[in-house]
Amino acid sequence: MATTTVSPPAPGAAVPGRRRRTPLARREARWAWLFLAPWIVGFLAFQAGPMIASAWLSLTEYDVINPPEYTGLDNYRELMADPQVARSLGNTVYYTALHVPLVMLISLGLALLLKRVGRLQGFFRTVFYLPVMTPAVAVGILFLLLLNTQDGLINRGLALVGIDGPSWTTDPDWVMPGIVLMSLWSLGSTVIIYLAALQNVPRDLYEAASIDGAGAWARFRHVTLPMISGALFFTLVVNTIASLQMFTEVYTMYFGNRQTQTSFNSDAATFYVIHLFQEAFQFLHMGYASAMAWLLFLIIMGITLVQVKLSKRFVYYEGEDQ
Structure with a gap:
């Protein structure tokens, strides 16, 4: 039986089945x-x-x-046994658990209201977004004054309705609620994202749901939420990551002012990144601080992967088979 010998292509010759890139494509x-x-x-x-x-x-x-x-893994072993690391990480997770749902719920409510404003929507959209542009240090100083126990504007407002305002900046039980209240100042970007998502929901879906007898709550649950679930998921991930790295505003309020430090002797405001910063630049434990940074990276990556995994059950994308 005769055999056929196939010789290799000559140098520079075109290979069958492979498209040569044109000079324009290379350029x-x-x-x-x-x-x-x-x-x-x-x-x-x-x-x-x-x-x-x-x-x-x-x-x-x-x-x-x-x-x-x-020193090998000594820094990581010390991390596992350091009570301050556990305390600061607990504060950070507690803040995240309060901050993220509140920001998402309030932002969605404001976006739904903005959608109904009409011609003034552009004005209010700008008003809600302006606080995002405020420097974080300025926000910390502003809320340190607003939350002041004696003459803070918030406690003065509560006093007008007969409520004795708490010690927001000194009482360990009220420090975290005060920080969460401060964090709501910059929810404007989330509002804008939700507003854009709401405006992209096809009106035909609402009309079809109304014809089928769906009320306002049913339309919101079965039409609005699925159609904006992508935006909800995006803000969930972004706000979670930002919350776990909370630093500037809290450090300005509780650790950047000597007068505040003398009147505040609690660990209630020690967030994980603040503790990392202190280890690195106050105590010069750079190796230990680097191990803390990598632990935070792994925690954020793990939480994000869980969120992405769960999103496949709750997030709807147009064009995908459900």
Whole structure:
């Protein structure tokens, strides 16, 4: 039986079944890489590089002054036994559990109201978003004054209706509610996201539901919520990540003012990132702080993966088979 010998293609010859890139495509690819280069350099220099360095430092004892000394997993073992880490992480999770649902519920309610405003929608949209532009340090100082026990505006308002306002900044039982109240100041971005999602819900669906006899609550439950579930999921993930990294406003209120520090001797406001900051820049335990940072990274990644996994059951995307 005769055999056929297939010789390899000559150098530079076109390979059957493989499309050769045209000169225009190669030129466009070069320009694409050129425009991507600043981002790639920035990512390597300011994100990937520091993350690799932090991973190495988490395995060392480093105080900035002396060279790092390799200690293996000692920092991580110390993390597991440090009561301050557990306390600060508990405060952070508690704040997140209060903050995220409140922001989502209030923002959705405001977005539903904005949808009905009509011509003034643009004005109120701007009003709700302006607080997001306020610097975090300014927000901390502002709410330190608003929540003041003696002459704070919030307690004065409560006094007008006969309510004796709590000690928002000194009573450990009221510190966290005060911080959550402060955090609602910057919910404008979530409101805008929900408003955009609500405006994209087809009116035909509401009309069809009304013809079928659905009331306002049924239309909201069976039409509005499924159609904006993508936006709800996005804000859930983003607000959870932001809450677990809460730092600037709380540090400004409770740890950046000497007068506040002298009157506040509780750990109720010590968030995880604040404790990390203190270990790194106050006590110069850079290796230990790096291990804390990686623990927080793993916690955030784990929570996000769980949210993504659960989203497949609750999030509806148009064009997908349900």
